[in-house]
Amino acid sequence: MRKLITRLIPRDPGRSFVIGVPYLWLILFFLVPFLIVLKISMSEMQVGVPPFKPLFGWADDFLSVRIYLGNLFSLFDVANDNLYAVTYLSSLKYAAFTTLLCLFIGFPFAYFLARSRPTIRPVLMMLVMLPFWTSFLLRVYAWKGILANHGVLNNLMIWLGVIDEPVRMLHTPFSLMIGMVYGYLPFMVLPLYANLVKLDVRFLEAAADLGATPWKAFWLITVPLSKSGIVAGSMLVFIPCVGEFVIPDLLGGPETLMIGRVLWDELFSNNDWPRAAAVAVVTILLIIVPLAIFNKYQAEQQGGGRT
Amino acid sequence: MGELASGHPNVVAPDGTLAAAAPADTHFLRIEKLVKEFDGLVAVDNVSLDICKGEIFALLGSSGCGKSTLLRMLAGFEMPTSGRIFLDGKDIAALPPYIRPINMMFQSYALFPHLTVWDNVAFGLKRDGLPKDQIAERVEKMLGLVQLKPYAKRKPHQLSGGQQQRVALARSLAKRPQLMLLDEPLGALDKKLRERTQLELVNIIESVGVTCVMVTHDQEEAMTMASRIAIMSEGRILQVGAPHEVYETPSCRFVADFIGNVNLFEGKLTEDASDHVVIETPECTHYVGHGITGTEGMAVSVAIRPEKIRITQQPPSDLARPACNWVKGEVVDLAYLGSYTVYHLKLATGMILKATVASVERLPDWQPTWGDSVFASWDEYAMVVLTQ
Ligand SMILES: Nc1ncnc2c1ncn2[C@@H]1O[C@H](COP(=O)(O)OP(=O)(O)OP(=O)(O)O)[C@@H](O)[C@H]1O
Ligand SMILES: [Mg+2]
Numbered sequence: 295m296r297k298l299i300t301r302l303i304p305r306d307p308g309r310s311f312v313i314g315v316p317y318l319w320l321i322l323f324f325l326v327p328f329l330i331v332l333k334i335s336m337s338e339m340q341v342g343v344p345p346f347k348p349l350f351g352w353a354d355d356f357l358s359v360r361i362y363l364g365n366l367f368s369l370f371d372v373a374n375d376n377l378y379a380v381t382y383l384s385s386l387k388y389a390a391f392t393t394l395l396c397l398f399i400g401f402p403f404a405y406f407l408a409r410s411r412p413t414i415r416p417v418l419m420m421l422v423m424l425p426f427w428t429s430f431l432l433r434v435y436a437w438k439g440i441l442a443n444h445g446v447l448n449n450l451m452i453w454l455g456v457i458d459e460p461v462r463m464l465h466t467p468f469s470l471m472i473g474m475v476y477g478y479l480p481f482m483v484l485p486l487y488a489n490l491v492k493l494d495v496r497f498l499e500a501a502a503d504l505g506a507t508p509w510k511a512f513w514l515i516t517v518p519l520s521k522s523g524i525v526a527g528s529m530l531v532f533i534p535c536v537g538e539f540v541i542p543d544l545l546g547g548p549e550t551l552m553i554g555r556v557l558w559d560e561l562f563s564n565n566d567w568p569r570a571a572a573v574a575v576v577t578i579l580l581i582i583v584p585l586a587i588f589n590k591y592q593a594e595q596q597g598g599g600r601t
Numbered sequence: 602m603g604e605l606a607s608g609h610p611n612v613v614a615p616d617g618t619l620a621a622a623a624p625a626d627t628h629f630l631r632i633e634k635l636v637k638e639f640d641g642l643v644a645v646d647n648v649s650l651d652i653c654k655g656e657i658f659a660l661l662g663s664s665g666c667g668k669s670t671l672l673r674m675l676a677g678f679e680m681p682t683s684g685r686i687f688l689d690g691k692d693i694a695a696l697p698p699y700i701r702p703i704n705m706m707f708q709s710y711a712l713f714p715h716l717t718v719w720d721n722v723a724f725g726l727k728r729d730g731l732p733k734d735q736i737a738e739r740v741e742k743m744l745g746l747v748q749l750k751p752y753a754k755r756k757p758h759q760l761s762g763g764q765q766q767r768v769a770l771a772r773s774l775a776k777r778p779q780l781m782l783l784d785e786p787l788g789a790l791d792k793k794l795r796e797r798t799q800l801e802l803v804n805i806i807e808s809v810g811v812t813c814v815m816v817t818h819d820q821e822e823a824m825t826m827a828s829r830i831a832i833m834s835e836g837r838i839l840q841v842g843a844p845h846e847v848y849e850t851p852s853c854r855f856v857a858d859f860i861g862n863v864n865l866f867e868g869k870l871t872e873d874a875s876d877h878v879v880i881e882t883p884e885c886t887h888y889v890g891h892g893i894t895g896t897e898g899m900a901v902s903v904a905i906r907p908e909k910i911r912i913t914q915q916p917p918s919d920l921a922r923p924a925c926n927w928v929k930g931e932v933v934d935l936a937y938l939g940s941y942t943v944y945h946l947k948l949a950t951g952m953i954l955k956a957t958v959a960s961v962e963r964l965p966d967w968q969p970t971w972g973d974s975v976f977a978s979w980d981e982y983a984m985v986v987l988t989q
Binding site: 494496497499500501502503504505506507508510514515518519521 | 676677678697698699703704705707709711712713714715724725728729772773776
């Protein structure tokens with residue numbers, strides 16, 4: 295703490311300012327809201343405005359603090375109601391599948407992007423970014439039109455004679471995965487591209503020179519050297535996917551349980567703010583704790599060396 | 602080291618075709634009319650070369666003359682536009698790099714940053730599918746050869762430049778290639794370390810007995826390390842020969858100028874006998890004590906190395922032909938470089954003549970200094986007549 299204070303006292307005002315602004319930003323817009331959510335998650339529900347009881351009370355010269363952990367505990371009360379546990383697991387599962395699919399599709403994509411002629415690279419990059427020019431919501435809606443029973447895809451396949459009756463695709467795990475992979479692919483491609491474009495072709499030449507076939511060289515050189523890009527891309531996809539709400543809401547079905555939708559229901563249908571807050575807090579912890587362990591492990595492995 | 606050398610003929614190429622060891626011959630590596638064009642630009646222009654088994658051959662030339670491109674075609678990273686490459690009698694021009702029994706040491710080493718020194722050296726051996734204990738044995742031997750055993754567990758970025766260079770050498774030697782290519786092997790080292798490493802590198806290469814083609818733009822490096830040198834310019838090979846041959850008898854103006862320092866006199870051939878020629882230049886008359894192939898009246902250049910010029914206070918008296926092979930000049934510049942001194946003399950025609958005087962020959966009673974008028978002379982075997 296003392297160290298922190300001495301460090302915060304500006305010795306070099308310009309430097310402190312430059313570092314201070316993002317800190318301030320993170321504290322104001324991430325830490326403070328998180329603490330508010332944490333506070334709500336530990337209060338009791340009530341009917342009224344706000345729809346939760348205060349944590350701190352002042353009556354008869356008594357300062358009372360009432361911390362209610364029932365909301366948080368009930369999430370783990372599998373014997374009583376396993377909806378939350380199942381939903382968490384299902385969210386993690388869909389997020390993991392999305393990440394893997396994005397990696398499998400995104401890696402070759404980024405690889406050829408990075409290996410393409412430098413003159414056409416900006417054009418290809420533009421094409422990757424192009425979807426961002428239209429609203430995310432609209433693009434997910436468009437998939438409804440494509441995947442619906444009488445949508446573009448079914449009509450096309452019937453017209454081609456591949457199928458006789460429309461196949462149910464919308465509101466299934468299939469449509470959910472399509473939407474998630476579609477939506478998050480650029481977040482995988484961009485860090486991978488940034489990493490692969492820096493990869494020195496001389497390493498691949500050296501590998502070939504030493505007798506490695508192109509396939510071997512890919513696994514022994516390209517993949518290990520693009521590890522930081524793979525990790526960055528996977529995190530950028532996995533983390534938002536766990537809490538994703540819009541795509542499961544529009545493209546998912548009754549069997550595609552995802553925590554984002556449960557949270558929405560608690561908040562807007564049941565008006566149970568404390569429980570919704572508890573769901574959010576546990577989601578965050580669920581993501582942050584393994585990531586922190588992973589990062590620590592990685593930092594130890596690299597020993598502060600180059601990536 | 603003896604074991605290493607004797608192990609060399611057992612090289613087994615992955616496809617098994619190049620396994621037979623050839624007897625020592627003069628055409629171990631044969632390059633025939635090799636051409637490489639990069640969309641319109643001719644980087645390598647009709648190069649033919651014969652390289653003997655066991656020799657260290659240097660490609661020397663200024664930046665951008667196509668040395669690396671030639672080497673990369675040998676390694677298989679570039680496809681020749683036309684021409685053929687024979688290694689040990691087999692045409693290898695169409696083989697991919699991972700099949701060729703050739704290993705390359707890269708310009709800035711290209712050590713795999715995510716692998717330890719040990720794994721870098723073992724990389725090629727593992728690709729050959731050698732048994733584990735043989736790999737370990739060979740890696741240990743290689744690391745011993747380059748004196749890096751204590752560093753086996755380190756990553757490349759934890760090594761100094763010189764150590765990285767030795768890892769790169771061990772890595773390319775580990776597979777016992779039939780031919781080793783070195784692209785500016787010492788380019789990343791500073792001058793002191795480079796000089797120290799040159800001989801060390803030659804010793805290691807010779808102890809293994811591998812044939813080497815190296816690329817450099819440092820002529821001292823080429824002369825120190827190579828048994829033969831090819832001088833390249835604009836994609837073509839101008840002269841091939843032992844270091845003393847290209848230095849003493851350059852074949853053209855470019856080579857004379859490129860290798861070491863030289864004074865070039867432009868003039869006309871006025872007398873062409875079988876045992877001598879006379880060349881008239883604006884500065885003086887040159888009497889050359891050997892015949893050349895040429896015709897009277899043709900334009901030629903006379904090249905004289907600075908160290909073959911004597912500087913005297915008085916007109917030279919010991920010349921066989923007093924009218925020839927001396928000039929008068931004024932000292933406009935001099936630099937004492939320890940073992941020798943460089944003088945720049947301005948002649949009457951405005952030409953600057955470079956002459957060096959070894960420190961052991963410095964006269965105790967007279968040393969030319971700025972502004973002095975001096976005489977420069979040379980004997981009739983000191984010069985080379987260049988016709989192109
Ligand atoms: N991949 C390529 N595409 C187009 N031109 C190339 C390519 N590689 C080399 N060149 C050109 O070919 C010529 C010869 O290049 P090269 O790399 O062989 O030169 P070098 O002799 O090795 O020079 P240096 O001493 O600077 O390394 C140069 O003009 C270069 O611009
Ligand atoms: Mg080069």
